[in-house]
Amino acid sequence: TPPVAPFAISFDHEAARLEPEGPTLTRRMSDLEGLFADHEAWQAAVADGDPVVYRVQSSPVPEVDRELPQSITTIEPGTTGGELWMTKGHQHPNHQGEIYLGLHGAGGLLMYDGTRHEWIDMAPGTIGYIPPGWAHRSVNTGDEPYSFLAVYPGGAGHDYGWVLEHGMGARAYRTASGHELRPWS
Ligand code: M6P
Ligand code: ZN
Structure with a gap:
C-alpha cells in the first residue's frame, strides 16, 4: 500500500465521528x-436480541506500518452478569x-502487561496513554x-488471543455507588 497523500479529517466532537469515513466495525x-x-x-x-455493545468508526488511513490511523469507539452502557460493557x-x-x-461519557482504560494491571478513569478531555x-x-462505567478517539501505529496489529490466554488482570463491575475492579476470574 502506498502512503496516503495528506488530507484533512473533520473531527465532529458532538457526533463523535470522523469524516471522511473509513471502515466501521460493529x-x-x-x-x-x-x-x-x-x-x-x-x-x-446473545439470545435476548444480541445487542450492539460497541462500534468503531475509522478515518480512511490504512492499518499498515508507518501510517497513523485513528478511530472513534462508542461503547453502549450496560452490564452482563454485573460486569460493565467493554471492548x-x-x-x-x-x-x-x-x-x-x-x-x-464516563469510562475506564484497563491495561495489563501480563503481571500488573493499571486503570485510568476516562472523562472528556482525558488522554490515556498505553x-x-x-x-x-x-x-x-456510566449510564x-x-x-x-484512538490514535495508533498502523502496524500495531490486534492480538485478541493474547487476552483470551492471559486475561486482563482485573474485571470492572457495576456497584451501587459506581464501579469497582475485582481480581481476574
Ligand atoms: C480503539 C482502538 C482500535 C480498537 C478499538 C476497539 O478504537 O484501540 O484499534 O480496534 O478500540 O477495541 P478492540 O479491538 O479491542 O475491540
Ligand atoms: Zn490497540
Whole structure:
C-alpha cells in the first residue's frame, strides 16, 4: 500500500465521528464470546436480541506500518452478569504504544502487561496513554454511551488471543455507588 497523500479529517466532537469515513466495525454481544466472567449471562444476552455493545468508526488511513490511523469507539452502557460493557481488548503483537482521548461519557482504560494491571478513569478531555507491551480494554462505567478517539501505529496489529490466554488482570463491575475492579476470574 502506498502512503496516503495528506488530507484533512473533520473531527465532529458532538457526533463523535470522523469524516471522511473509513471502515466501521460493529461488535455485538455474540462477538464477545469468552470475555465476560458470567458465561450464562453472556449467552442469555446473545439470545435476548444480541445487542450492539460497541462500534468503531475509522478515518480512511490504512492499518499498515508507518501510517497513523485513528478511530472513534462508542461503547453502549450496560452490564452482563454485573460486569460493565467493554471492548474485547487486545495486545499489539509488536508492542507499540497508543493514545486514547475521552470524548463523551464516563469510562475506564484497563491495561495489563501480563503481571500488573493499571486503570485510568476516562472523562472528556482525558488522554490515556498505553505504553508498549500493555494489553488494553475500554469499559463504559456510566449510564450513557462512552466515546473515545484512538490514535495508533498502523502496524500495531490486534492480538485478541493474547487476552483470551492471559486475561486482563482485573474485571470492572457495576456497584451501587459506581464501579469497582475485582481480581481476574
Ligand atoms: C480503539 C482502538 C482500535 C480498537 C478499538 C476497539 O478504537 O484501540 O484499534 O480496534 O478500540 O477495541 P478492540 O479491538 O479491542 O475491540
Ligand atoms: Zn490497540
